[in-house]
Amino acid sequence: MVKIEAIAVDIDGTITDYTRKLCKSSIDALRLAEENNVPVIIVTGNVVNYAYATAVLIGCSGGVVAENGGVVFKESYNNDRVKKLVSKEYVSKAVDHLYNKLGAKLDSSLSSDEEYRESETVFYKTIDKQIILDALKDFEDLDKIEIYDSGFAIHITDIRVNKGSSLKFLCEETNIDINHVMAIGDSENDEDFLKVAGLKVAVSNAEDELKEISDYICEKPYGDGVKEAVEKFVLNKG
Numbered sequence: 001m002v003k004i005e006a007i008a009v010d011i012d013g014t015i016t017d018y019t020r021k022l023c024k025s026s027i028d029a030l031r032l033a034e035e036n037n038v039p040v041i042i043v044t045g046n047v048v049n050y051a052y053a054t055a056v057l058i059g060c061s062g063g064v065v066a067e068n069g070g071v072v073f074k075e076s077y078n079n080d081r082v083k084k085l086v087s088k089e090y091v092s093k094a095v096d097h098l099y100n101k102l103g104a105k106l107d108s109s110l111s112s113d114e115e116y117r118e119s120e121t122v123f124y125k126t127i128d129k130q131i132i133l134d135a136l137k138d139f140e141d142l143d144k145i146e147i148y149d150s151g152f153a154i155h156i157t158d159i160r161v162n163k164g165s166s167l168k169f170l171c172e173e174t175n176i177d178i179n180h181v182m183a184i185g186d187s188e189n190d191e192d193f194l195k196v197a198g199l200k201v202a203v204s205n206a207e208d209e210l211k212e213i214s215d216y217i218c219e220k221p222y223g224d225g226v227k228e229a230v231e232k233f234v235l236n237k238g
């Protein structure tokens with residue numbers, strides 16, 4: 001069994017419940033990991049300031065991958081702590097295309113944190129993903145973007161980055177061997193970072209596609225699943 005030297009963990013649906021409330025069990029488990037010198041990296045589709053606050057409030061020291069890989073944050077970057085890894089050029093073009101096709105009905109679904117998003121655009125699931133996919137069928141740069149359904153929202157991101165490529169980048173910058181990272185997630189936007197990590201874990205509420213690529217599927221959902229994985233693979237309690 002590979003020795004776990006860091007944990008990479010998703011936020012929504014993994015350390016939170018389905019209403020996005022943080023699970024106490026995951027807070028306790030991740031703090032215990034940190035106390036055992038296993039840093040925790042937050043890997044999320046949320047914006048960097050939201051992810052940063054989550055990391056600080058829990059006590060995670062490993063840095064942050066935000067916006068599905070578009071932005072990373074690490075304390076040790078000193079004056080350059082937040083790094084934007086891709087431009088919003090193609091995403092913005094895609095969003096213009098969507099507005100041209102679908103008009104004002106998109107407005108009510110646009111995520112309220114859009115003004116903070118550096119590299120992607122997010123719509124609430126009040127609009128159907130299929131409507132977005134259909135409207136983008138004739139978008140000229142369709143091969144430059146990716147559409148994810150995180151289970152909580154629909155993300156339009158740049159194909160050049162994902163949670164996996166940016167986790168790798170962050171690990172290289174901070175001298176963490178990715179083969180010794182345990183990655184935990186719940187949804188389709190987590191596949192890329194589970195794939196690059198040494199140990200791939202899905203919480204029990206995860207979608208089937210993620211479970212299929214995982215080394216371990218938790219018996220428990222959400223934060224209780226995170227606790228289960230930390231106890232089993234980091235604290236070696238079973």
Ligand SMILES: O=C(O)COP(=O)(O)O
Binds near residue numbers: 010044046150153
């Ligand atoms: O931003 C979302 O829609 C979900 O966020 P997550 O990647 O932390 O689950």
Ligand SMILES: [Mg+2]
Binds near residue numbers: 010
């Ligand atoms: Mg999630």
